[in-house]
Amino acid sequence: xxxxxxxxxxxxxxxxxxxxxxxxxxxxxxxxxxxxxxxxxxxxxxxxxxxxxxxxxxxxxxxxxxxxxxxxxxxxxxxxxxxxxxxxxxxxxxxxxxxxxxxxxxxxxxxxxxxxxxxxxxxxxxxxxxxxxxxxxxxxxxxxxxxxxxxxxxxxxxxxxxxxxxxxxxxxxxxxxxxxxxxxxxxxxxxxxxxxxxxxxxxxxxxxxxxxxxxxxxxxxxxxxxxxxxxxxxx
Numbered sequence: 001x002x003x004x005x006x007x008x009x010x011x012x013x014x015x016x017x018x019x020x021x022x023x024x025x026x027x028x029x030x031x032x033x034x035x036x037x038x039x040x041x042x043x044x045x046x047x048x049x050x051x052x053x054x055x056x057x058x059x060x061x062x063x064x065x066x067x068x069x070x071x072x073x074x075x076x077x078x079x080x081x082x083x084x085x086x087x088x089x090x091x092x093x094x095x096x097x098x099x100x101x102x103x104x105x106x107x108x109x110x111x112x113x114x115x116x117x118x119x120x121x122x123x124x125x126x127x128x129x130x131x132x133x134x135x136x137x138x139x140x141x142x143x144x145x146x147x148x149x150x151x152x153x154x155x156x157x158x159x160x161x162x163x164x165x166x167x168x169x170x171x172x173x174x175x176x177x178x179x180x181x182x183x184x185x186x187x188x189x190x191x192x193x194x195x196x197x198x199x200x201x202x203x204x205x206x207x208x209x210x211x212x213x214x215x216x217x218x219x220x221x222x223x224x225x226x227x228x229x230x231x232x233x234x235x
Contacts, residue, residue: 014059017052021060024050029080037082040070106180107227111220114157114173118203118219119212121163129163133204140197146189150181153188156200160219163207184230191229199225 028034040046043061047054061078064070071079121129136156143149157177161170181188199222206215 014056017056018060018063021050021052021057022064025060025064034080036080038080040078040080042077103180103227103230106176107223107230109176110173110180111223111227113169114160114223115216115220117164117166117169117173118160118207119216120165121160122207122210122212122215124165125163125207129159130204130208132159132162133207137197137200137204140193140200143193146185149188149193150185153196154178154181160203160207184226187230195225195229196222 028040034040041049043054043057047057050057061070061072065072069081071081073079125133133156136152136159139155140149140152143152154174154177158170158174161173164170199218202218203215203222206212206218
């Protein structure tokens with residue numbers, strides 16, 4: 001009985017130590033002491049600097065590694081992830097799994113935001129963005145496998161998210177779109193390639209012509225069409 005009580009009392013202390021370490025690591029990143037893709041000091045130095053033992057430090061580092069914030073390379077050291085994408089990927093994936101988010105909710109979210117991102121892409125797309133969109137269309141035209149088709153689809157929408165100029169939406173909707181595509185991988189095998197390709201070409205034309213309203217409308221129609229296909233397939 002005594003051991004059980006001691007175990008229960010010990011857990012909050014461990015949690016506080018982990019939280020303390022995470023806060024110190026956040027400070028290292030926010031001050032630029034460790035840049036994206038950069039290497040952290042050795043564990044021995046970090047533990048001394050943070051005033052914690054190495055076991056507690058390793059526990060906190062493992063949490064951040066699971067979240068995708070850090071990359072630990074055996075025999076080399078600990079690195080900060082080069083981008084926020086991997087940091088967002090795992091939490092969103094678990095959110096979808098644990099809360100059992102429906103396709104209806106995912107598509108509704110896309111329909112609320114993505115048409116506006118397409119409209120902003122029409123205003124802000126650079127020459128490089130337009131080249132990326134065109135390459136994604138060509139890749140879809142020439143795809144030989146279902147995976148190549150899904151990759152080309154994701155590349156096209158990612159170009160739009162990037163061209164919109166909003167980094168938060170770019171990261172979030174890349175993850176959301178990837179989840180939708182993964183769940184639709186079987187459906188896409190039964191849908192003629194020309195269907196999504198036609199919408200992609202229309203969206204690209206609107207962005208190229210700097211026509212925000214048309215880009216917004218075509219993106220909304222594209223997502224609505226995809227949602228209708230999924231609904232009819234599962235009905």
